[in-house]
Amino acid sequence: MIKKILSTFLLVLVFTATPIYATNDREHSIAEFQINIHIYPDGSAQVEERITNRFIGEFNGVFRDINRRGIGDIDNFLAWEYLHETGEYIPFIEARRAREGDSGVFTSQRSGNVSSFQIFSPSRDEIRTFVYSYTLTQVATRFSDVGQFNHYVMGSEWHVSIENYEVRITFEGAALANPGELSAAVYIGGSRTWEFVSATNDIAFHSYGTELRPGETLRINAHFPEHWLYEARQLNRSIDTPPFPWAIVIILGVLALILIPIIVILIMARPHRVDFSEKYYDKLPADNGPALMAYLVRDRQLNIKDVIATLLHLARDGIVIISTDQHDEHIFTRDFGFMRSLRPHENFLMEWLFDGIGDGTCFELSTIQLIGENEESAMLFYEKFTRWSEIVKKEGEQLEYFESYFRRSPYGELEYRKWRAFKRYLKNLTEVERVDIDTHEFWNNFLPYALSLGSTKKLIKKLPDIPMPGDTNSLDASNALWFSAVGAQFLGLCNNAFNQTHHRGYSYIAGSDSSYSSSSYSSGSSGGGGGGAF
Numbered sequence: 001m002i003k004k005i006l007s008t009f010l011l012v013l014v015f016t017a018t019p020i021y022a023t024n025d026r027e028h029s030i031a032e033f034q035i036n037i038h039i040y041p042d043g044s045a046q047v048e049e050r051i052t053n054r055f056i057g058e059f060n061g062v063f064r065d066i067n068r069r070g071i072g073d074i075d076n077f078l079a080w081e082y083l084h085e086t087g088e089y090i091p092f093i094e095a096r097r098a099r100e101g102d103s104g105v106f107t108s109q110r111s112g113n114v115s116s117f118q119i120f121s122p123s124r125d126e127i128r129t130f131v132y133s134y135t136l137t138q139v140a141t142r143f144s145d146v147g148q149f150n151h152y153v154m155g156s157e158w159h160v161s162i163e164n165y166e167v168r169i170t171f172e173g174a175a176l177a178n179p180g181e182l183s184a185a186v187y188i189g190g191s192r193t194w195e196f197v198s199a200t201n202d203i204a205f206h207s208y209g210t211e212l213r214p215g216e217t218l219r220i221n222a223h224f225p226e227h228w229l230y231e232a233r234q235l236n237r238s239i240d241t242p243p244f245p246w247a248i249v250i251i252l253g254v255l256a257l258i259l260i261p262i263i264v265i266l267i268m269a270r271p272h273r274v275d276f277s278e279k280y281y282d283k284l285p286a287d288n289g290p291a292l293m294a295y296l297v298r299d300r301q302l303n304i305k306d307v308i309a310t311l312l313h314l315a316r317d318g319i320v321i322i323s324t325d326q327h328d329e330h331i332f333t334r335d336f337g338f339m340r341s342l343r344p345h346e347n348f349l350m351e352w353l354f355d356g357i358g359d360g361t362c363f364e365l366s367t368i369q370l371i372g373e374n375e376e377s378a379m380l381f382y383e384k385f386t387r388w389s390e391i392v393k394k395e396g397e398q399l400e401y402f403e404s405y406f407r408r409s410p411y412g413e414l415e416y417r418k419w420r421a422f423k424r425y426l427k428n429l430t431e432v433e434r435v436d437i438d439t440h441e442f443w444n445n446f447l448p449y450a451l452s453l454g455s456t457k458k459l460i461k462k463l464p465d466i467p468m469p470g471d472t473n474s475l476d477a478s479n480a481l482w483f484s485a486v487g488a489q490f491l492g493l494c495n496n497a498f499n500q501t502h503h504r505g506y507s508y509i510a511g512s513d514s515s516y517s518s519s520s521y522s523s524g525s526s527g528g529g530g531g532g533a534f
Contacts, residue, residue: 026057031127033165039149040172042231044072045139049132050082055123062119064132067155069113072137079106079119082129089131092119142229154218161213166206169220174201174228184222188212269406274414280425284445285418288399289313290452291345295396296412297419297453302389304502306452308494310349313448319346322490330365330490332358345392352384365497372501375508382505419453426455456491 290309401412
């Protein structure tokens with residue numbers, strides 16, 4: 001446990017006695033505040049407060065807040081009204097112990113470090129005195145060579161002026177062996193105002209005629225022989241010996257534990273220097289497929305858009321035919337006559353979508369949407385995507401893009417920068433020059449990669465500018481002209497279908513009831529609070 005420095009033993013008693021307001025035309029002040037504190041050998045204190053209130057206007061009562069921070073607890077709170085005319089004390093009954101019909105009650109509640117007591121007693125244009133009695137535990141501290149009582153009699157939370165105040169502190173069962181064994185300093189508003197050296201076992205002071213303004217604090221710091229607290233637990237240091245700065249040591253240690261790994265990671269993650277400084281790159285750095293490109297550019301992270309981009313890439317190579325029927329249904333058809341061999345992740349994708357979801361030859365986009373409406377099917381869809389991602393990552397490892405978890409290899413760094421420059425090129429087509437920007441081959445090659453890079457919107461906007469041939473009836477997604485006609489709508493439907501089914505599958509597996517969002521997921525939080533007079 002961190003050894004607390006002496007100032008953390010300051011005992012704060014925040015006293016507020018703001019009335020319960022009944023009307024707007026009112027004024028309240030404290031005419032006199034008397035407090036007697038009896039400190040016992042076990043470090044506890046019995047406190048009695050006598051507060052004389054001046055009411056102008058109508059009030060329903062007063063409340064009393066006591067801050068327990070820095071002490072053990074507060075016990076045995078009692079309240080009375082003192083009648084000056086007869087000298088009688090009229091007790092208030094705690095509401096939970098009162099019987100029906102009882103008058104003169106008070107309520108109590110705890111919130112954080114504060115215990116609040118509300119005294120219900122209507123007043124109008126009069127002066128009334130309320131008396132409170134309670135016990136504070138562990139309020140005095142025993143060190144190896146001295147005892148200390150250091151607390152705020154009045155805290156900064158007072159919102160009314162206190163015209164006169166009187167404080168008396170008595171150490172019960174204590175006897176001075178030598179003069180000067182009991183000394184104290186009084187601080188008002190943080191300034192050292194008075195000093196006392198007592199020849200008895202008590203300290204008393206008053207300030208009649210000197211007002212304590214709202215927000216001003218009154219703190220007493222008393223030193224006395226440590227054996228006066230013979231029943232209190234002794235702390236293992238002297239008040240006169242500067243404490244070892246354990247708190248600083250531990251804080252520095254924690255910072256070191258946090259910062260050293262971060263520094264090491266930053267050093268390990270520092271990219272290699274490569275001979276590439278181009279802002280734009282106007283050709284594909286490699287043509288291994290959008291999924292492997294995403295594996296490099298996103299530091300091994302894949303998403304469902306990479307599945308759609310891979311389908312477009314296969315359509316570009318004639319392996320998959322994407323077309324639209326007379327009912328505007330988008331259909332994916334496998335061409336068994338394609339020439340090139342499939343990469344492992346492409347082969348798995350074909351088996352997953354065409355054999356697992358379709359009939360072996362084709363599947364419809366609407367089928368992907370329907371899968372998300374069935375829990376078992378959606379979960380299987382998500383598991384297939386996870387398996388596909390693992391296959392992509394294994395292929396990526398063979399390309400040796402990364403030399404460690406935090407750092408790309410020199411080859412990987414070069415390819416990464418080329419792809420970043422290629423992405424800038426796609427996003428700034430109006431700022432760069434390209435002779436064949438309107439050719440069909442340009443769009444067929446770039447669209448699949450643009451989808452994984454998040455640069456599709458700019459390309460789609462320029463598609464209508466591509467010259468259209470006379471006959472477009474036989475076009476499909478292997479041709480950029482198909483995208484010029486229906487591609488933007490197709491990509492929107494495709495993203496919604498795949499994203500929604502993927503998310504629902506994850507939600508079912510995770511046991512989540514969260515609703516689908518096509519953009520991002522977020523969590524919010526709220527907090528805070530306040531208080532005041534009532």
